[in-house]
Each structure stands twice: as C-alpha cells, then as structure tokens.
Amino acid sequence: MSNSLLYHTQGLREYKYLSTEYADSKVRIYIEQKEDLLKCVDCGSHNVSLVKIKTREIKGVPMGTKQTVFMLTIRRLRCNDCGADKQEAIPCIPSEKARYTKAIVRTVLELRPKMSITDVADFLGLHWGTVKDIEKKYLQKKFSKIKLKHVKIIGIDELHTGDGFITIVRDLESGSVLHVGEGKGGNALDGFVRKLRSSKCKIKAVSLDLGPAYSAWAEKYLPEARIVYDHFHLIKLMNSKLDALRRKTMGDADEEMKKRLKKKDFCSSKMKKTWMMTVL
Numbered sequence: 001m002s003n004s005l006l007y008h009t010q011g012l013r014e015y016k017y018l019s020t021e022y023a024d025s026k027v028r029i030y031i032e033q034k035e036d037l038l039k040c041v042d043c044g045s046h047n048v049s050l051v052k053i054k055t056r057e058i059k060g061v062p063m064g065t066k067q068t069v070f071m072l073t074i075r076r077l078r079c080n081d082c083g084a085d086k087q088e089a090i091p092c093i094p095s096e097k098a099r100y101t102k103a104i105v106r107t108v109l110e111l112r113p114k115m116s117i118t119d120v121a122d123f124l125g126l127h128w129g130t131v132k133d134i135e136k137k138y139l140q141k142k143f144s145k146i147k148l149k150h151v152k153i154i155g156i157d158e159l160h161t162g163d164g165f166i167t168i169v170r171d172l173e174s175g176s177v178l179h180v181g182e183g184k185g186g187n188a189l190d191g192f193v194r195k196l197r198s199s200k201c202k203i204k205a206v207s208l209d210l211g212p213a214y215s216a217w218a219e220k221y222l223p224e225a226r227i228v229y230d231h232f233h234l235i236k237l238m239n240s241k242l243d244a245l246r247r248k249t250m251g252d253a254d255e256e257m258k259k260r261l262k263k264k265d266f267c268s269s270k271m272k273k274t275w276m277m278t279v280l
C-alpha cells in the first residue's frame with residue numbers, strides 16, 4: 001500500500017505506511033505520522049526528542065468485505081524549546097481518545113440517511129452506540145451554530161414536554177429552529193439574546209402568543225420589529241368570548257328562542273356565524 005492510497009481511500013494525509021497483516025477476517029495496517037510533521041503540541045516547535053512509543057488500534061473504512069484496523073504508532077515527545085513532555089497530536093481521529101478515523105465519521109454521516117443505525121454499525125464494524133454518538137455530535141455541532149444573519153421573521157412559542165416547559169424560537173420563513181430555552185418567559189430567551197447581538201440581524205416581525213412576558217421581551221430586545229399575535233391564540237380567545245356570549249344569551253332568551261338556539265352547533269366557524277345571525 002502506498003501513502004497515496006492511504007490518503008485517497010482512508011483520508012490519512014499525514015501518515016506513512018509501514019506494513020500490513022491479514023488475520024481474523026481483518027486487515028491490520030501499521031502506520032506512523034511522517035517524522036517531518038512531528039512537533040510540540042504546546043509551542044509548535046519541531047525541535048523535539050522521542051521519549052516513548054506505544055501503539056493504538058484505530059478503526060478505518062472497510063476494504064471490500066474486510067474490516068480495516070490501523071495499528072498507529074503514537075509517540076511521546078519532549079520539546080527542546082519549551083520543555084513540554086506530551087503525546088504527539090493525532091490528526092486522523094476526531095477527538096483525543098477516539099478509536100476510529102475521521103474518514104469513518106464521514107462515511108457514517110453519508111450512509112445514515114439511507115441505512116439504519118444497526119445496518120451502518122454492522123457494515124463498518126462499529127458498536128451501535130458509536131454510530132449513534134457520531135451522529136449526535138454532528139447534529140449538536142450543526143445546530144449550535146445556526147446563522148441568524150438573514151433571518152427576518154421569527155415566532156416564539158412555549159411547549160410543555162412532560163418534564164416542564166421549553167421555549168422555542170423559529171425562523172418562520174425557513175421553518176428552522178433557531179433556539180430552544182429551558183422554561184418559559186423572557187429568561188428562557190437569554191441565550192437567544194446573545195445570538196441576536198452577535199449576528200446583528202434585522203428582525204422585522206415577531207409572532208407571539210398573547211402572554212405579556214414575550215411581548216415585554218420583544219419590546220425590549222426587538223424594538224424595531226412588528227409584534228404579530230399568533231392567529232391560533234386569537235381564534236382561541238375569540239371562541240371563549242363567543243361561548244360566554246352564547247351562555248349569557250341562552251340565559252336571557254325566552255323559551256321559543258332557546259328552542260331555536262339549541263338546534264345550532266358551535267363546532268365550526270361557519271356554525272358560529274349562523275348562530276350569530278340567529279341571535280342578531
């Protein structure tokens with residue numbers, strides 16, 4: 001195997017191929033970081049001395065039907081400039097203690113829209129939890145850096161999850177969730193205020209329920225935005241007022257009017273309009 005093949009099939013640009021073993025239905029490939037790339041992780045100096053060597057098994061993308069494991073040489077280095085005594089950086093893995101390559105991460109994310117977690121885990125020789133963890137980290141990273149620059153119309157609503165309330169901010173044009181805060185009211189939007197300030201976006205309108213807490217928040221933090229009350233909450237309010245009027249009218253009506261009104265239903269807006277016409 002050449003260094004070029006390592007790079008093009010496994011994404012290992014910084015490594016030198018040493019040897020290969022075939023055993024237990026696996027391909028074991030011995031590699032080490034190219035010596036001219038070794039440097040101090042603290043100051044970046046290449047003036048370093050070797051202290052200790054160990055080997056770590058790193059899972060790579062399968063070759064055909066064979067699982068591929070890289071036997072990676074990892075060196076501890078002493079810096080002759082700053083005195084640091086630390087393990088070399090491992091650029092081929094996504095985090096310091098990971099046992100799989102960045103190429104595996106990319107492959108998991110490419111396969112997941114087409115295959116179940118179990119199928120991806122079986123195909124790549126990974127544990128089910130590892131695949132789940134890779135996907136979870138990707139989603140957390142993706143949604144923690146949502147750009148607000150072009151957002152113009154937002155909606156704020158609260159939701160009861162069973163454990164308590166959460167407050168959700170959405171971009172009403174794209175449908176994207178921009179922020180999820182614990183609890184309800186203005187305090188649940190503190191994180192969103194920080195995002196707003198750093199983005200310098202120009203929010204033109206904000207849709208709210210009828211609660212005073214969010215209106216006060218919008219007037220304070222989005223003074224130039226038009227406040228629009230969610231039609232769902234307005235219809236709900238109108239319905240409760242109309243029902244109160246119906247009960248009062250029934251109470252005041254004579255027997256003949258009561259008989260006429262009882263035949264009317266109140267389930268739809270059309271029925272309510274009919275009922276209103278009857279009363280008036």
Ligand SMILES: [Zn+2]
Nearest residue numbers: 040043079082
């Ligand atoms: Zn150093």
